[in-house]
Amino acid sequence: MKKIFFLILFIINGVILLQSCKRQEEIEENQTNLNYKYRTYVRNNMLVFETKADFDYTIYQLYELDDKALFDFEDYLSFQSLRSVKSEEELSRLGIEDDLLATLLNPNGEIQINDKVYKLEINKAKCLSMDVADYIDKNSFTKKELVTEYSIYDYLDDNGNVVITGKGSSCSRNKKGPYYFINPNTNEKILEYKLVYQNALIYHSLLAKIKRTDLSSGGPINFGMNTVGGNNFYRKDGTSFDISINFSYYGNDRKYVKRYEYKLEAYKLEVQFFANDVTNSSLSWIDTKMISCSSSSGGGGGSDAINFGAAEIE
Numbered sequence: 001m002k003k004i005f006f007l008i009l010f011i012i013n014g015v016i017l018l019q020s021c022k023r024q025e026e027i028e029e030n031q032t033n034l035n036y037k038y039r040t041y042v043r044n045n046m047l048v049f050e051t052k053a054d055f056d057y058t059i060y061q062l063y064e065l066d067d068k069a070l071f072d073f074e075d076y077l078s079f080q081s082l083r084s085v086k087s088e089e090e091l092s093r094l095g096i097e098d099d100l101l102a103t104l105l106n107p108n109g110e111i112q113i114n115d116k117v118y119k120l121e122i123n124k125a126k127c128l129s130m131d132v133a134d135y136i137d138k139n140s141f142t143k144k145e146l147v148t149e150y151s152i153y154d155y156l157d158d159n160g161n162v163v164i165t166g167k168g169s170s171c172s173r174n175k176k177g178p179y180y181f182i183n184p185n186t187n188e189k190i191l192e193y194k195l196v197y198q199n200a201l202i203y204h205s206l207l208a209k210i211k212r213t214d215l216s217s218g219g220p221i222n223f224g225m226n227t228v229g230g231n232n233f234y235r236k237d238g239t240s241f242d243i244s245i246n247f248s249y250y251g252n253d254r255k256y257v258k259r260y261e262y263k264l265e266a267y268k269l270e271v272q273f274f275a276n277d278v279t280n281s282s283l284s285w286i287d288t289k290m291i292s293c294s295s296s297s298g299g300g301g302g303s304d305a306i307n308f309g310a311a312e313i314e
Contacts, residue, residue: 037061042079044135046106049113059203062100063261070103082107095123097175097196098205098259108138111202120201125173127201170263171293173199180213181275181285189213191223193273195291197264204263206234208245208271211255223275224248225256228288234260234267243269250278268292 038061039054040047049055062073074081083091083102094109096102105111109120117135119128128141177194193210210225224247232243245258269291276284 038073038077040077042077043112044117044132045080046108046110046112046117047077047079047104049111051114055113055202059100059104059261062103063205063259065100067099067255070099074103080107081105082109093123095173096198096200097194097209098198098200098203098207099257100205100259100261101198101200101203104203110138113202118202122173122200125201170204170265171197171199171267173197174291174293176289176291179273179287179289181273181287183214183283185283190221190285191273191275193225193287193289195269195271195289197267197291197293204261206260206262206264206267206269208258208269209255210247210273219277219279220251221275221277222248222250223273225258225271225273227270228272229270229290232269234262234269235265236262238265240266243267245271264293266293 038058040049040058042048049058062070065073070083074084081103082096082105083099085107086094086102091097091102105120111118111120112132115132116129117132117140119138119141121127130141134140174197175194176196178192179194180189181191181193182188183190190213191210192213194207196205196207196209198205198207208225210223212221212223225245226247227243227245233240234243235241243260247256247258249256270288271290272286272288274284274286
């Protein structure tokens with residue numbers, strides 16, 4: 001009888017162990033698939049990309065995701081990004097206007113591509129680089145510096161090594177805004193909007209952004225943005241592509257961003273921003289802004305370009 005009891009117990013434990021192993025295999029398989037999807041992992045509290053191609057691919061997978069999905073990406077990898085520790089206003093003072101860029105960097109502004117670690121100081125158009133074998137922490141960056149108004153990413157070969165062959169032809173950083181729609185009865189800011197070309201050394205994006213700023217007191221309103229005028233385009237690798245934005249929303253949604261993830265040689269983006277309170281016909285706003293870069297100048301220059309400030313990542 002005792003033998004039968006122990007035999008049954010052995011079989012039960014075996015079944016439990018088998019199910020546990022199967023579940024662990026499923027978890028590992030899912031993790032492998034997701035990591036393969038994004039082609040990145042976390043080491044030294046930063047995102048690691050084995051190749052430049054992996055970096056490109058991951059951006060392609062992420063660039064249309066909203067705020068919640070980007071936080072889900074961080075949570076799955078158990079990664080704390082710069083975006084998770086800084087407010088939008090603090091990021092803007094650092095020269096970071098794109099949430100996706102802030103998601104890729106750790107709180108020290110660091111990222112690894114191949115066997116190089118890069119530390120970005122975007123507002124200074126600066127990138128510090130060093131071999132990962134020499135990296136200990138954020139204080140490891142001493143006299144290992146590459147400064148350029150153009151993209152350090154232009155100079156990375158497929159293995160992530162820096163190859164300086166001359167200045168790139170990409171547009172310089174550029175920002176128009178922020179601008180605000182203001183309620184004339186309360187003097188409260190209702191909406192914030194801006195146009196940005198984010199040249200972040202290893203990362204580029206052209207952005208049109210609009211967001212609610214009166215969430216604590218404001219009711220639902222209709223707001224949005226549309227491309228206007230003619231010839232809204234961007235040019236990449238000598239080929240031009242049309243840009244068309246047609247967004248309208250009614251409610252309390254906090255923010256809408258239209259993002260184009262490319263290192264651009266030229267662009268023109270003219271956008272009409274609008275809002276109206278459907279419960280009060282006298283409250284309506286409309287404004288048109290334009291941002292551009294010509295290939296002849298190779299930058300955003302002129303009156304469109306502004307200083308991003310002197311804040312630094314601690």
